[in-house]
Amino acid sequence: MRPITAIGFDADDTLWQNEQFYRLTEQQFATLLGDYAGGSQVSDRLLEAEKRNLEHYGFGIKGFTLSMIETAIEVTNGNVPAKTISDILDIGRELLRHPVETLPHVEETLRALNGEYLLVLITKGDLFDQERKLAQSGLGDLFDAIEIVSDKSATTYRRIFSKLADGPDRAMMVGNSLKSDIVPAIAAGSYGVFIPHALTWIVEHVEPPKDAPRFRQIEHIGQLPEVLEQIRAA
Template sequence: MRPITAIGFDADDTLWQNEQYYRLTEQSFVDLLGEFAEGAHITERLLEAEKRNLAYYGFGIKGFTLSMIETAIEITGGQVSTDTIAEILEIGRNLLRHPVEKLPHVEETLEALNGEYLLVLITKGDLFDQERKLAQSGLGDFFDAVEIVSDKNATTYRRIFSKLADGPERAMMVGNSLKSDIVPAIAAGSYGVFIPHALTWVVEHVEPPTDAPRFRQIEHLGQLGSVIEAIKAA
């Protein structure tokens, strides 16, 4: 029996750039409120709002935009103008218009694995936005299934890999977030392959599970094939 029959891939900042657009939007928001507070203070308050609102709005652009509006109300003591609110809504909408920029080695890696393994895209965030990015990326045909979820935890991976494949023990999850992609996948019994990204959101930071036998780390997606071959040979 092959040790791996299914491979799950995260989308944002694993297959294509994402966080860089949030950073640009955040800077536009800071500039917009610059007369009311220092940039570092605005950024800190926005992060607090985002964390606070995850339980209500989940991950994605809509929740981020609502958090910007909430932060603007707080920073200005409720004096934020309707024109400023309109500008915040517009910079939030601009996030939905950004181009899809694929990361290096993505297409050739998926092409090499397609047909050999069951490939599943497992991503969280706004449904419409994730569907848009997948369609614009041109990568959709490489995947046997697409799962857009509200959050990622061990239960998520057990459910997906049990429903679609041969169970989590014969699956691998590949992604840039230790908290969402790697730690919970390993907890579910899968292999977890971590590909660090320079701009991973601070909320997704946890310590790497270096002592876990099924943890692997690579520099870029082009190295994934070698990891799989080493696991098969072990």
């Protein structure tokens, strides 16, 4: 039997660019509040709000926009002008319309693996936004299943790989977030292939599990077939 029969892929900043658009929006937000606080102070307060609100709003643009509004209220001591709130809503909506920029080697790699492995897109965030990006990417037909989840944990991966495939021990998860994609997948019994992205959100940073036998790290997704061959030949 092949050691791996199913591969899960993260979406944002693994298949297409995402964090860069959040960074640009954060810069616009800091400019809006420039009369009240410096840019670094605004960013720090925004990050604090985002962390507080994850359990309430989850991951995604809507929660980010609400956190910007909350931060604006805090930074201005409750005196934020209505026009500024309107501007925040505008840049939040613009974030929902950003173009999909597929990362290098993604499409050809998925096409090469399609049919040989069960391919599952496992992503978290706003349902409508993730569906929009998948549709615009043109990659949807290359996946056997799509799972949009509220969060990613070992339980999440056990459930998905047990339901759709031959269990987590014969599965692999590929992504740019050690915290969400790699560490919990390995804890579930799967392989975890880490592809670093320069702009990964700070909340997703943890130490790589370098001593874990099923941990792998590559520079770009085009190297994934080689990793699979190495595991298969071992």
